Amino acid sequence: MKSLEELRALREKMKSQTDNRSVAGSDETVIKVGMATCGIAAGARPVLDALLDEADKRHLHNVSISQTGCIGMCRLEPIVEIFKDGQKYTYVHMTAEKARKVMNDHVVNGNPCKEFLVGEN
Amino acid sequence: MRELALNILDIAENSLAAGAKRIEILVSADFERDRCVIEIRDDGCGMDAEMLARVTDPFTTTRTTRKVGMGIPLFKFSAESAGGSFTIRSKKGKGTEVRAEYQISHVDRMPLGDFGGVVLQLVTMNPGVDFLIRAENGECSGKLDTCEVREILGENISFTLPEVRAFLKEYIQENLVEIFGGRL
Numbered sequence: 001m002k003s004l005e006e007l008r009a010l011r012e013k014m015k016s017q018t019d020n021r022s023v024a025g026s027d028e029t030v031i032k033v034g035m036a037t038c039g040i041a042a043g044a045r046p047v048l049d050a051l052l053d054e055a056d057k058r059h060l061h062n063v064s065i066s067q068t069g070c071i072g073m074c075r076l077e078p079i080v081e082i083f084k085d086g087q088k089y090t091y092v093h094m095t096a097e098k099a100r101k102v103m104n105d106h107v108v109n110g111n112p113c114k115e116f117l118v119g120e121n
Numbered sequence: 122m123r124e125l126a127l128n129i130l131d132i133a134e135n136s137l138a139a140g141a142k143r144i145e146i147l148v149s150a151d152f153e154r155d156r157c158v159i160e161i162r163d164d165g166c167g168m169d170a171e172m173l174a175r176v177t178d179p180f181t182t183t184r185t186t187r188k189v190g191m192g193i194p195l196f197k198f199s200a201e202s203a204g205g206s207f208t209i210r211s212k213k214g215k216g217t218e219v220r221a222e223y224q225i226s227h228v229d230r231m232p233l234g235d236f237g238g239v240v241l242q243l244v245t246m247n248p249g250v251d252f253l254i255r256a257e258n259g260e261c262s263g264k265l266d267t268c269e270v271r272e273i274l275g276e277n278i279s280f281t282l283p284e285v286r287a288f289l290k291e292y293i294q295e296n297l298v299e300i301f302g303g304r305l
Binding site: 066070 | 127192269
């Protein structure tokens with residue numbers, strides 16, 4: 001079984017890597033997932049997991065993913081807000097698959113997935 | 122909500138919203154007695170007696186956008202519909218303690234669900250908040266204290282770095298499998 005001792009080894013390894021990662025440029029993309037009762041009940045956790053997983057897989061260091069409280073449109077949850085290029089995009093009724101598509105098309109390639117945006121359906 | 126883990130996440134989010142600096146979560150199962158206890162304790166802003174009396178009412182919320190708040194009522198319902206009980210204690214300025222007890226074999230008891238994923242999410246997404254997560258089954262127990270992890274890693278290494286996340290994920294999952302092994 002893993003023990004916390006292994007963390008010590010990990011720390012030594014990470015020390016050399018922290019420098020080039022801590023600098024986030026102004027081109028940072030901020031992603032927020034609604035994580036109040038409404039979001040959680042609608043399935044926000046798998047969405048958040050999918051976003052984090054994609055960010056890990058693609059080594060996206062200029063993307064910050066966090067959670068937030070109730071965004072206010074509970075019936076449209078799970079909601080993902082993306083702040084990119086000075087604009088805010090609100091994706092509604094998200095699923096893990098949609099989240100992966102948004103990550104790929106919008107966050108990486110810069111083409112918002114219009115069909116998932118609020119007000120589009 | 123179809124998982125107890127999601128209820129735990131929801132209550133812990135309340136603690137975070139209450140400005141808690143340390144949140145303790147306990148999942149304790151006693152398979153012999155067929156009971157399971159979930160406790161979430163925080164040092165957030167707490168509530169006064171008047172609010173505390175109203176808090177299990179779905180038409181009570183601190184939100185300003187609407188008048189409905191379902192988190193605590195849903196958690197209470199999950200316990201009371203599964204041969205268990207629910208208590209909440211709070212002191213203004215001191216913190217809040219929520220406790221739910223379940224009959225493990227009850228047909229309406231929700232499965233624990235992805236508790237490991239919830240723990241991982243809580244500890245990695247909330248820098249600046251300490252978590253003590255404990256799981257026990259009467260014979261063996263495991264814990265994750267973020268103070269301990271922080272001490273080993275040092276101040277500069279974030280929990281969100283992929284390598285650290287991967288370690289924590291495995292550490293949590295292995296411990297939980299060992300302790301509950303799919304029985305909850």
